[in-house]
Amino acid sequence: MTLHRPPDHLRNAIVAGALLAVVAGIWMVYRHSAPQSLPQPSLAALKSELALIRPPAGARLEVPTEEEARIGSVLVTDRFELQQPAAEARAHFRAELLAHGWQFKSGDNAALWVDSYCKSSFVAYVKLAQETAPTSHVVLSISWNELSLLLCGSGPA
Numbered sequence: 001m002t003l004h005r006p007p008d009h010l011r012n013a014i015v016a017g018a019l020l021a022v023v024a025g026i027w028m029v030y031r032h033s034a035p036q037s038l039p040q041p042s043l044a045a046l047k048s049e050l051a052l053i054r055p056p057a058g059a060r061l062e063v064p065t066e067e068e069a070r071i072g073s074v075l076v077t078d079r080f081e082l083q084q085p086a087a088e089a090r091a092h093f094r095a096e097l098l099a100h101g102w103q104f105k106s107g108d109n110a111a112l113w114v115d116s117y118c119k120s121s122f123v124a125y126v127k128l129a130q131e132t133a134p135t136s137h138v139v140l141s142i143s144w145n146e147l148s149l150l151l152c153g154s155g156p157a
Contacts, residue, residue, distance in 0.1 A: 041122075043069040046076045046142050049122060052100050053140060055080050056092045062137070077141035079129070086128045086136040090115065093126045093140060105151060118152035 050065070059080045066077040082089045090113065094104065097117045102124055107115035117124040122144050129137040 040072070041074055041144050043067055043074055043076070046074050046122065046144065049100075049119070049124075050076045050078060050140070050142050053093070053096045053124075055140075056082055056084060056089060058083050073143070073145040075141060075143040075145075077139060080138050080140070082136045082138060083134055084136065085134065086113075086131045086138070089136050089138050090126065090128070093138065097124060097126070116151065118148075121149055121152055123148035123152050 047065070047067070055061075055078070059082050062079040062081050066075075066079075068075045080089075094115065098104065100119075102117040102119045105116045105118050105123075107113060112128050112130075114125055114127045117126075122142055124140070124142045127139045127141075129139050131137070
């Protein structure tokens with residue numbers, strides 16, 4: 001009994017079909033494990049959240065509030081120059097965010113640290129950009145995008 005090899009075009013079709021089935025399977029797993037899509041919040045909603053967080057006394061806004069809104073992503077950012085050590089600025093922003101209903105998610109103790117907070121489907125980052133005693137430069141940003149949905153969940157904004 002002799003086994004015959006299928007023609008090349010048939011073998012290629014079988015391989016292509018198998019690859020398509022694998023890709024479709026991966027896509028289905030991803031779609032069912034990813035957070036459900038939510039209506040995109042307005043830029044005004046994020047700006048109002050940012051406005052609730054008071055900077056430390058004597059803080060100077062380095063540039064006007066940066067704003068970005070596009071399909072699937074909304075971001076507002078303030079950059080402050082503070083006349084205080086970074087550790088005090090970090091503690092101040094943590095207290096402000098917690099007082100306004102944000103939950104601490106993560107942080108690090110690197111020289112240029114970043115702390116993240118969640119409130120509903122928004123994520124806030126407080127980041128030390130630079131410290132030259134006695135001045136520190138801190139960035140506060142609030143965003144909504146796919147990463148914030150994964151990090152914070154999909155509760156109502």
